[in-house]
Structure formats: structure tokens, C-alpha cells
Amino acid sequence: MKISLSLTTGFAATCVLALTLSAQAANPMPPAATKTGVTYAGDIKVILDKSCAKCHSGDRPKAKLKLDTLAGILKGSRNGKVIIVGDSAKSELVQAAAHTTEDSDEWMPPAKAVDRFPNLTADQIGLVRAWIDQGAK
Numbered sequence: 001m002k003i004s005l006s007l008t009t010g011f012a013a014t015c016v017l018a019l020t021l022s023a024q025a026a027n028p029m030p031p032a033a034t035k036t037g038v039t040y041a042g043d044i045k046v047i048l049d050k051s052c053a054k055c056h057s058g059d060r061p062k063a064k065l066k067l068d069t070l071a072g073i074l075k076g077s078r079n080g081k082v083i084i085v086g087d088s089a090k091s092e093l094v095q096a097a098a099h100t101t102e103d104s105d106e107w108m109p110p111a112k113a114v115d116r117f118p119n120l121t122a123d124q125i126g127l128v129r130a131w132i133d134q135g136a137k
């Protein structure tokens, strides 16, 4: 009896987990902030330092992408550019942070790390978008 109960509980837990995982559908892209004069030094660095830079800096940055300097962001990853200056909606960095891609493996920070590195809020994504749209200065 005890065994069958724990089996049932285990099965139920697995179902809940499966449902939770499959519920990770792509999200809508938050709008760009209306703020003007957005700069990396003034607005963006503080955001990326908190949620991204720990993994994307140093001698062996993940995906060879450095997110702790403006030069690193503009340079991009082992796969090329991660932002398209002037087009934030098409910028991979924004899509990754806003969780708009179909493949949740591309979402940043990685799901397993969000307890240490918080997801960007819609307002923060809006600022990053405004910064890219305004020329990524």
C-alpha cells in the first residue's frame, strides 16, 4: 500500500513537471522604453552585470560572448553578432532575455540559474531595446 501510494505520488509529480515544462511557450516581446538618451554606461551595464555578466565575462566567457563591456557586446559571440544596432526586436540578445524564441534552451539566463541570476523584467528589456534602437552608444 505504501509503495503504491509513493508510486502514484511520483507519477503525479512527473506529470506536473512535464506540464510545467511544456508550458514554457515563447513569450511576447515587451515594447521599447520611451526614454531617450539611453546609454550602455548610464542604463544598461547595471542590468547586464546583475543578470548576465557572471557567465559572460573573463577568460572563458560562455559562448565566447562578453556582456560586461560595450565592446564585447558589439563584437558578439562565437556565432557572430548578438545585437543588430537599430533593430532591437531582431537582436538575439533581446530575444534570449525576453524569452521570445520557441526553443527555451536559448532563454537567458539559463532556467537552471535563475535563482542566482534574475530574469530581466519587462521594463529592463524595454530599456535594452531602446538602447539598441537608439544606436547602442
Ligand code: HEC
Pocket: 048, 051, 052, 053, 054, 055, 056, 062, 063, 065, 067, 077, 078, 079, 080, 082, 092, 093, 096, 097, 108, 109, 110, 113, 117, 120
Ligand atoms: C549561468 C550562466 C549564464 C548566465 C547568467 C547567462 N548566460 Fe547567456 N549563455 C550561457 C551559456 C552556457 C550559453 C551557451 C548556450 C549553448 O551553447 O547552448 C549562453 C549563450 C548565450 C547567448 C547565445 C550566444 C550565441 O550566439 O551562441 C546569448 C545571446 C546570451 N547567452 C545572452 C545572455 C544574456 C542577455 C544574459 C542575461 C540576461 C545571459 N546570457 C545570462 C550562460 C549564461
